[in-house]
Every structure is written in structure tokens, then in C-alpha cells.
Amino acid sequence: MLEEEKPENLASTWEEAIKEQQQVRQSQREEKEKRDVTQELKRLLDIPLKVEVVIGSTTLTIGELLSLVPGSVVELNRNVDEPVDIYVNGKLLAKGEIVIVEERFGVRITRIVEKEDRIRSLSS
Template sequence: MTMPFDGYGLIQEIDVRLTVELGRKNLPLREILSLGENSVVELDRLTDEPLDIMVNGRLIARGEVVAQGNRFAIRILELIGPSGTAGAGPQAAPQGGAEAPIEDRRAPPPTVEQI
């Protein structure tokens, strides 16, 4: 018996790891061992650059930190397409009247209230 395809209904409840990367820094082990309270590690990102938002280690979007009550949240600024380019997310229109590619049919990112 085959069941009709109903979008992503079967996989929507699968847990994935969402991470937000503030920046990176490669350090030799001796510098890591010398870190202590009040140590400062300068990262490779400027304060006005968007943060990388990843699912299971894959870049999917860029965003900015916002405050939601007494918690931090992320506002999505741009979605990253499957080829790693910005702007290839759900807002991209299908071409030539063909069915939209899979990346254009995915659900929109969650709102702050859903986090």
C-alpha cells in the first residue's frame, strides 16, 4: 500500500541541531590552557556582521541577535540556498512554469514566538 505524498508531514517532527555561530578563532593549545576568568578571545567576525545559522552543521541562514523578553533570539536576515548563495530561499520564484524546486517549497523559518 502506498501513501500519497503530503509534503513534509512525516519528517516535520524529526529533531535537528540548530546552532548560531558568533565567530571563530584558531588558537594553539598553550593559549587555550592560559585562558582564565576575564580572558578575552577576539573572534574573526565584526560586531555588525550577521551571525551564521546552521542546521546539523550546514549553513542555512544569516541573522542577528534580538532580545525577546529576558531571552536572546535570532532574527533571520537572509536564507542561504543549497549552493551556498544568499537569496535562493523560499522567495525565489520558479522558472518557466515548472514546479518549484524543493528549496523553494520548504516551510518558512520559525518566528521568535516559536523559538
């Protein structure tokens, strides 16, 4: 003959079972939310963005501009060792340095602009 469980043991067993069920449901909800976020992010991954690397700038008069010929040198406002600006869709995102890889130019990112500065630049 089976022994009957005491009411306090039965209550404890039910309490543990309910807690375990809640944990499983919470885990399932979190996993579903992760999948949903991942799916949403995947939709964004193929959106093209315009990336520009600015090595410097200058101001010319119309006369100076019209006098440019092949071989002319235009002086920019930066030194060779200064970092270049990296813009994404017209907003400053990072600083970097110019590199040459197999006779092609590239840029090595050396610093990402602070989050607060990026947010501030979105409003301008």
C-alpha cells in the same frame, strides 16, 4: 411523444459527459496526491534537527587556551554588525542577526542561503 435526438447532438452530449468525467477523475487524483504528500510531510515534521548559530571563531594555541581564566576575553573574527551564520545539521542555511528577547538570546533570520549554495554544501 418524445423527439429523438439527432446523432450529432447525441455525440456531442456524450463527448461533454466524458470530458466532465475525466475532469472529475483528474481532480480526485490530484486531491489524493495532495493528501498523500501532506501525510508524508507530516511524518517529517517531528524529526529533530540541530540548529547552531555561529557568532564567530578564532584560532588559539594550546598555551593560549591553557592560560584562559574566568573573565578572559577571546577575540572573534567578526565585527558586531556582521551577520551570524545559521547552520542546520552542520550545513549553512541562513544568515541572521542576534536579538535579545526577555533577557534571552535569539536570532532573526535576515537571509536564506541560495538553494544552489545549500545543495552544493550538502556534497561537502
